[in-house]
Amino acid sequence: MISAVMMAGYITIWANLGREPIAAAQHGWHEHVINSHSYTVKNGQWNTPDQPASQKLDDIHTALLKTGKVFMLAGSGNNINHSHHEVYQAGIYDPETGQTKVLRIPNDMFCAGITTLSDGQLLIAGGTSHYEVLKTEVQYAGGVMTIKNESPDSGTFVLPKGTELRSPGGRLYRTRDSLRVDPATKQVGPRGAVTITASSQDTWVDAEAKGASSVSTDTHITYTVVSGLPPEIQSNNVYGVSSSTGLTLDKQEFAGASFSYLFDPSVEQFTKVDNLKFARWYPTTITLPSGRVLAISGLDQFGRILQGFNEVYDQVTQKWTLLPHTKLFPTYPAMFVTERPNTLLYTGGSAGYGSDKIGRSPGLWNWQTNAFQAIPGLRDSNMTETSDSLLLPPANAQRYMIAGGGGVGNSEKSTSRTDIVDLKDSHPRFTPGPDLLTKLRYMIGTILPDNTVLFSGGTAGYRANGNSYTHMAAIYDPATNIMRRVADSRIGRTYHSSAVLLPDGSVFTAGGDPLYSDAAGKIPGSFEQRIEIYKPPYMFQGERPVIIDGPSELVRGQSAELSVSADQKITGARLLRLGVSTHTTDNAQRSVELKIQHDGTGKLGVTLPKSGRLLMGGWYMLFVSNQDGVPSVARMVHVA
Numbered sequence: 232m233i234s235a236v237m238m239a240g241y242i243t244i245w246a247n248l249g250r251e252p253i254a255a256a257q258h259g260w261h262e263h264v265i266n267s268h269s270y271t272v273k274n275g276q277w278n279t280p281d282q283p284a285s286q287k288l289d290d291i292h293t294a295l296l297k298t299g300k301v302f303m304l305a306g307s308g309n310n311i312n313h314s315h316h317e318v319y320q321a322g323i324y325d326p327e328t329g330q331t332k333v334l335r336i337p338n339d340m341f342c343a344g345i346t347t348l349s350d351g352q353l354l355i356a357g358g359t360s361h362y363e364v365l366k367t368e369v370q371y372a373g374g375v376m377t378i379k380n381e382s383p384d385s386g387t388f389v390l391p392k393g394t395e396l397r398s399p400g401g402r403l404y405r406t407r408d409s410l411r412v413d414p415a416t417k418q419v420g421p422r423g424a425v426t427i428t429a430s431s432q433d434t435w436v437d438a439e440a441k442g443a444s445s446v447s448t449d450t451h452i453t454y455t456v457v458s459g460l461p462p463e464i465q466s467n468n469v470y471g472v473s474s475s476t477g478l479t480l481d482k483q484e485f486a487g488a489s490f491s492y493l494f495d496p497s498v499e500q501f502t503k504v505d506n507l508k509f510a511r512w513y514p515t516t517i518t519l520p521s522g523r524v525l526a527i528s529g530l531d532q533f534g535r536i537l538q539g540f541n542e543v544y545d546q547v548t549q550k551w552t553l554l555p556h557t558k559l560f561p562t563y564p565a566m567f568v569t570e571r572p573n574t575l576l577y578t579g580g581s582a583g584y585g586s587d588k589i590g591r592s593p594g595l596w597n598w599q600t601n602a603f604q605a606i607p608g609l610r611d612s613n614m615t616e617t618s619d620s621l622l623l624p625p626a627n628a629q630r631y632m633i634a635g636g637g638g639v640g641n642s643e644k645s646t647s648r649t650d651i652v653d654l655k656d657s658h659p660r661f662t663p664g665p666d667l668l669t670k671l672r673y674m675i676g677t678i679l680p681d682n683t684v685l686f687s688g689g690t691a692g693y694r695a696n697g698n699s700y701t702h703m704a705a706i707y708d709p710a711t712n713i714m715r716r717v718a719d720s721r722i723g724r725t726y727h728s729s730a731v732l733l734p735d736g737s738v739f740t741a742g743g744d745p746l747y748s749d750a751a752g753k754i755p756g757s758f759e760q761r762i763e764i765y766k767p768p769y770m771f772q773g774e775r776p777v778i779i780d781g782p783s784e785l786v787r788g789q790s791a792e793l794s795v796s797a798d799q800k801i802t803g804a805r806l807l808r809l810g811v812s813t814h815t816t817d818n819a820q821r822s823v824e825l826k827i828q829h830d831g832t833g834k835l836g837v838t839l840p841k842s843g844r845l846l847m848g849g850w851y852m853l854f855v856s857n858q859d860g861v862p863s864v865a866r867m868v869h870v871a
């Protein structure tokens with residue numbers, strides 16, 4: 232709505248513009264309106280900080296650190312030249328100064344699993360070992376071959392990268408990576424009968440010659456090792472067997488890596504820890520109430536979806552252990568900690584890869600027993616890929632939302648559906664929430680400290696195809712169930728974008744990786760490296776309450792006293808867990824409401840819930856809000 236005062240401003244500006252073209256005048260007018268107090272107080276404001284080129288990077292995974300700075304992880308940043316030259320990057324953005332410190336990192340953590348441990352360190356598991364090669368670009372036939380060793384006496388030896396194998400027809404193939412080969416196992420039976428079982432390990436091979444002549448569609452045939460064997464190993468004991476996919480010129484998928492690293496925000500350094508049991512590209516990692524971390528799904532080191540092999544990381548031993556049972560999910564499944572023991576909610580959301588039929592149905596997964604209770608009622612259940620899922624604020628109510636999404640793979644289908652499941656219900660089912668402003672994939676929901684959610688970014692088409700960005704943003708209030716349009720962002724965002732809440736109550740948004748930069752789909756897209764920060768309406772609604780002092784360590788089930796501004800009535804206090812956003816979902820963010828006692832004197836008593844499944848140990852932003860619902864700036868606290 233335009234007020235009379237603003238109309239007057241409009242006339243002045245218009246008069247001052249003289250002979251400027253109409254478009255520029257309209258632009259000036261638009262800028263004036265969206266920065267006016269009467270507009271920002273209702274709709275908030277987007278700002279794009281100035282970033283020198285040397286501070287820009289392809290931010291794919293974003294995490295708020297306990298230091299209040301923002302960790303931006305690119306790895307090779309979906310840039311094959313970076314991959315070839317081993318240019319792997321991360322950035323530390325400081326909201327106080329607007330500057331980003333760019334770090335070279337030790338491995339390609341592009342599309343890894345990323346989660347925050349209870350001590351505030353990040354655990355980054357898996358990543359990229361090889362880039363995809365599109366079918367049109369595959370020059371050398373390739374595929375997975377199983378190397379077998381029938382000798383129980385060979386000891387363990389290494390076949391170097393480039394080891395040559397020859398097909399029965401005389402075609403030559405070379406291994407892409409070095410491979411450790413174990414001896415065969417030997418078992419002596421009760422009557423002295425000896426059983427020898429060959430060791431068996433998969434590796435990737437590429438043809439020595441280009442083109443169709445090197446394709447070998449014969450499966451399960453034997454290939455002879457012709458170079459690379461240690462001299463003491465007899466060549467007839469060691470051989471290759473082609474897999475059921477043969478050696479073809481088909482598309483070669485991105486391949487996963489098995490490294491994992493800790494990142495310590497205090498010193499801003501990486502430490503290598505135990506390798507994953509399985510290489511993973513596009514895994515979901517989630518910190519459990521016990522402090523352990525699950526790694527779920529992903530593509531293996533040959534670009535094949537893992538057949539339900541999931542594993543758990545122990546933060547004390549720093550080791551990964553495979554779960555004893557298998558459960559198959561698509562890549563980057565949207566998983567959330569619930570108040571039910573050992574039970575994760577899978578909303579059906581995902582990003583990346585996987586069958587369009589298997590593992591797509593939402594439900595409650597007990598990762599210890601492997602029991603899975605399906606949750607009915609989800610609408611547009613064939614459009615859950617690239618959706619956003621979140622635990623609605625307050626987390627105490629145990630209501631989870633899935634919003635938007637598209638068809639599996641490079642489908643142009645998308646939906647504006649939001650559905651909500653209430654896990655306080657003993658027979659939970661999805662019920663309709665309000666529609667998004669438009670059909671969207673890759674849109675991100677960020678929990679705000681006034682118990683609302685900002686939905687920002689997203690495109691209708693697959694990876695912004697047809698230049699299908701929305702610039703519209705909305706704030707959803709779970710208490711009233713109203714989705715309200717607020718100020719438009721300047722920058723459109725699609726796949727590989729992310730958003731996290733900052734301690735001052737604003738929202739940091741970054742990234743975006745369109746396939747094309749034009750609507751016609753002729754010009755390849757370039758990565759969106761600009762940051763944009765959204766200030767919600769409460770940052771324009773007058774004086775904010777202040778947390779003057781308080782303990783920096785809070786204990787579950789106990790009370791603590793805070794010193795707050797005496798001139799405001801405090802009506803709420805909550806803990807917001809530090810966000811970790813990637814591939815359309817943040818499974819870390821949650822807002823836990825605290826019980827308060829306030830006598831108006833500047834002292835505020837807060838009591839934490841007892842449940843570690845609601846309020847797991849770790850770092851949180853503590854906010855208080857006043858009678859108008861305006862939140863303070865956060866105080867960073869640790870919950871034990």
Ligand code: CU
Pocket residue numbers: 342727814
């Ligand atoms: Cu990715």
